[in-house]
Amino acid sequence: MKSKHTFRLSPAVASQLADLAIRKRVSQADIVEAALVSFLSPDGSERLEAALSRRLDRILRHQERLDRSIEVGNEALALFVRFWLTANPPLPDAAIASAQAQGKERYEGFVHALTRRLETGDRLVP
Numbered sequence: 001m002k003s004k005h006t007f008r009l010s011p012a013v014a015s016q017l018a019d020l021a022i023r024k025r026v027s028q029a030d031i032v033e034a035a036l037v038s039f040l041s042p043d044g045s046e047r048l049e050a051a052l053s054r055r056l057d058r059i060l061r062h063q064e065r066l067d068r069s070i071e072v073g074n075e076a077l078a079l080f081v082r083f084w085l086t087a088n089p090p091l092p093d094a095a096i097a098s099a100q101a102q103g104k105e106r107y108e109g110f111v112h113a114l115t116r117r118l119e120t121g122d123r124l125v126p
Helices: 010-023 028-040 046-085 093-120
Strands: none
Touching: 010 028
């Protein structure tokens, strides 16, 4: 047998309680009872801590994968730059302006191709 209790709620909380009861199609008393049982439960904080711990572990694993991907990308870029600088001799002064113009054109093509690849989701690295 259930006992009757009377308590007062702020208008905002009363409105939220009424809305939730309508959405869930249960009585307001059932919602209040479930909330009190959860609040008074001795293992409630342990369940919350376990859920939070699982979420943090998932975030940590994702962060570690991101760190690894960034590290691989940085090392690949550094290796490319080292080999490129080793394989390409410096230009004579007369050819610098022409090379800069051609480099600008090639760079714009590279950025366009990169944008297209990122938009389509077609990646070289999974």
